[in-house]
Amino acid sequence: IFHHAATAHFMNMNTLRTCLLAGLLSLNLSCGQDSNQIQTSAQPRTVTLPEPENKTTPINEISLTSFDDWIAKCNDLPPNRKLNGRFPSNDQLPLKDLVEFKWLLDKFLENQLTGPLSVEANWLGKKPSKETFFNTSKVYFEQGGIPFEPFAQKLNLKAESKILFHGDLHGDLHSLNEWLKHLNREGLLKGFKATNPNLNLLFLGDYTDRGAYGVEVMYVLMRLRVENPSQVWMARGNHEDIQLTMNYGFLK
Numbered sequence: 459i460f461h462h463a464a465t466a467h468f469m470n471m472n473t474l475r476t477c478l479l480a481g482l483l484s485l486n487l488s489c490g491q492d493s494n495q496i497q498t499s500a501q502p503r504t505v506t507l508p509e510p511e512n513k514t515t516p517i518n519e520i521s522l523t524s525f526d527d528w529i530a531k532c533n534d535l536p537p538n539r540k541l542n543g544r545f546p547s548n549d550q551l552p553l554k555d556l557v558e559f560k561w562l563l564d565k566f567l568e569n570q571l572t573g574p575l576s577v578e579a580n581w582l583g584k585k586p587s588k589e590t591f592f593n594t595s596k597v598y599f600e601q602g603g604i605p606f607e608p609f610a611q612k613l614n615l616k617a618e619s620k621i622l623f624h625g626d627l628h629g630d631l632h633s634l635n636e637w638l639k640h641l642n643r644e645g646l647l648k649g650f651k652a653t654n655p656n657l658n659l660l661f662l663g664d665y666t667d668r669g670a671y672g673v674e675v676m677y678v679l680m681r682l683r684v685e686n687p688s689q690v691w692m693a694r695g696n697h698e699d700i701q702l703t704m705n706y707g708f709l710k
Contacts, residue, residue, distance in 0.1 A: 520561045522681070525642070525649035528552065529635055537632055538669040545670050552674060559673070562680040567594050569687050575611075613658075613691065620646075621658045629669020634678055650681045652689050659686070663693045 523531070531552035553559060570576075571592060578585045586592065590604040598606040615621065622641075627634055641647040646657050661679060666672030683690045 626664035629672040631671035631674045
């Protein structure tokens with residue numbers, strides 16, 4: 459199972475670009491892709507990231523939006539087909555600021571840096587370096603950044619496990635929310651939390667660009683991952699690439 463490197467989005471907020479690009483991408487939760495394949499940039503354009511803000515919210519001091527409130531905030535969002543490549547106004551968006559998003563990103567990175575990836579015995583061969591692979595302050599596509607270090611993670615699941623796959627999202631928040639509502643009706647989720655220890659959700663990549671709601675999709679995926687760290691898995695698609703996300707609208 460391949461992990462992913464997610465990227466940033468369209469909200470014209472330097473904080474978001476810094477947090478998401480310097481966070482998820484720099485952690486290298488990704489698989490490599492042959493540079494000759496379609497929609498892959500062999501030599502990513504050098505990108506200069508803004509300096510991150512120093513303001514942080516302690517990880518245990520935040521109240522997250524409930525699932526029902528999240529769905530209610532998203533119900534009136536215009537779908538991507540009606541937007542036809544445009545973006546909704548900021549006052550229409552369910553995230554009025556980045557407090558929750560930044561908290562989730564911090565928690566996501568904390569879980570990755572202290573979870574199974576941090577255990578030497580879990581690696582075949584030598585564990586990657588803290589200065590590169592586990593360095594969340596740098597990104598591989600920035601000048602003077604860290605090397606791109608792809609890896610694969612094997613999942614050993616019980617025979618009675620239920621595995622649900624979800625394909626490309628491309629910023630389609632409505633379909634993701636509808637899927638989670640269905641899982642809630644089926645009793646597999648209660649809000650964002652899995653109710654069955656044998657349930658595994660596997661997302662197959664291509665999360666953000668093309669559609670208008672890449673940031674909101676990443677918010678939901680991080681909610682699921684943070685609340686179910688051993689049951690939610692995120693693969694890297696070919697669009698988890700800095701050049702593609704720039705070309706297909708996520709960095710507008």
